[in-house]
Amino acid sequence: MTADKLLVTIFGVGLTALIWWFFFGKKEEVVEAKGEVDIVVEGGYKPAIISLSKNKKTVLRITRRDPNSCLEEIIIPEFKIKKYLPLGRTVEISITPQKQGEFEFHCGMNMYHGKIVVE
Numbered sequence: 001m002t003a004d005k006l007l008v009t010i011f012g013v014g015l016t017a018l019i020w021w022f023f024f025g026k027k028e029e030v031v032e033a034k035g036e037v038d039i040v041v042e043g044g045y046k047p048a049i050i051s052l053s054k055n056k057k058t059v060l061r062i063t064r065r066d067p068n069s070c071l072e073e074i075i076i077p078e079f080k081i082k083k084y085l086p087l088g089r090t091v092e093i094s095i096t097p098q099k100q101g102e103f104e105f106h107c108g109m110n111m112y113h114g115k116i117v118v119e
């Protein structure tokens with residue numbers, strides 16, 4: 001194998017790994033909230049999957065940076081939460097999960113999704 005072929009192969013493998021990471025690795029990242037967690041709203045929720053402990057109060061600190069009006073509301077049905085998120089300001093939502101499970105949250109139009117995992 002010549003040097004340039006080797007280089008192309010290495011580049012190809014690297015690119016494949018990067019694409020895989022982008023679509024599978026990054027999105028499935030679970031962030032553990034230790035009493036509080038920061039969530040940035042920008043083209044979705046970052047992080048989108050948050051793990052909490054049962055019976056422990058957790059503060060979700062949510063900051064919307066996306067001017068898209070679609071994301072101006074956050075709804076967490078399980079905790080009966082519906083909050084307006086002003087652009088660029090941090091809104092704090094406190095929740096104390098009473099049971100284990102996975103609970104979705106989403107924007108006002110149910111287009112962007114995130115998940116709270118209670119362990």
Ligand SMILES: [Cu+2]
Pocket residue numbers: 069070071107108109110111112
């Ligand atoms: Cu929406």
